[in-house]
Amino acid sequence: MNKLMLKTRTLKKQNGAVLMVSLMFLLIMTILGVSSMQTTVMEEKMAGNNNDYNRALQSSEAGLRAGETWIQNQAAAPAPVGDGNTGVWTVNGPYLDGDDSASEWWEQTSKNAAWWVANGVEYTAIIDKQVLEDIRGIQTNPYYINEYLTKIKDNLNVGLQADTTGRTLYRITSRGTGGNDLTRVLLQTTYSKRF
Numbered sequence: 001m002n003k004l005m006l007k008t009r010t011l012k013k014q015n016g017a018v019l020m021v022s023l024m025f026l027l028i029m030t031i032l033g034v035s036s037m038q039t040t041v042m043e044e045k046m047a048g049n050n051n052d053y054n055r056a057l058q059s060s061e062a063g064l065r066a067g068e069t070w071i072q073n074q075a076a077a078p079a080p081v082g083d084g085n086t087g088v089w090t091v092n093g094p095y096l097d098g099d100d101s102a103s104e105w106w107e108q109t110s111k112n113a114a115w116w117v118a119n120g121v122e123y124t125a126i127i128d129k130q131v132l133e134d135i136r137g138i139q140t141n142p143y144y145i146n147e148y149l150t151k152i153k154d155n156l157n158v159g160l161q162a163d164t165t166g167r168t169l170y171r172i173t174s175r176g177t178g179g180n181d182l183t184r185v186l187l188q189t190t191y192s193k194r195f
Contacts, residue, residue, distance in 0.1 A: 052178035056185040059135045059176030063142030066123040067172035068191050071146060077168050077195040080148035084119060088170065089147045106173050110186050116143040116175050123174075135176075142176040149190065167192040 070087060080088045109115045120143030135142075153166040173188045 049183075052180070052183045053185070054178075055135060055138050056176045056178035056183045057187075059138045059142045059178070060174045060185040060187045061176070062135055063123045063144040063174030063176055064172055064187055064189050066142070067121070067144040067146050067170075067174060068189070070121070071170055071172075071191055071193055074193075074195075077193075084145065087121070087146060089145060091148055091150070106186055106188070110175065110184060113140065113177075113181055120145050120175065137179055138177055139179060139181050140177045142174055144172055144174040147171045147173070152192075165194075167194050 074087075078086045078088045080086070080090045082090050123142045123144060147170060149169040149171050151166050151168045153164075155165075170191045170193070171188060172191055173186065176185050176187075177183060178185075
């Protein structure tokens, strides 16, 4: 009987040690679970942002191709004008408020969607269904602007007025958006055509 009482007294002295150890392990596991959930949420946001940027890039690329196609389809060189009404802007493009000393016009207008709607050419992708499939899910159709850069004559002799054959260079700037208008990509290319 003394042995039984000794065991009872030993058990009574432990008073919840297992509970404290279990609670500590539960706290550690909760911290690890919350941390891994935060990491997973952050990775999902990064993947979503990357997907949205890719849509904007593809949209802007489609706008570039539309601008190139427009120039390619012209039978004669369109006259560049200051307001772009002929489809081609003058050299160095549209300056804002007549200030040509500021940063380039595309840097000034990249965030201004209303400016692109008013001055750019919208690419609706009606003709090219494959392009439309590639850029589905975009918020706004891409816009592009064609600028006349220069004409490079075939003959390098100076002073020959009759030499009019050569290539005309254009700069095409395109603005595309992703799943929302906050994701924007601006691309430029130089395109030449012999008229």
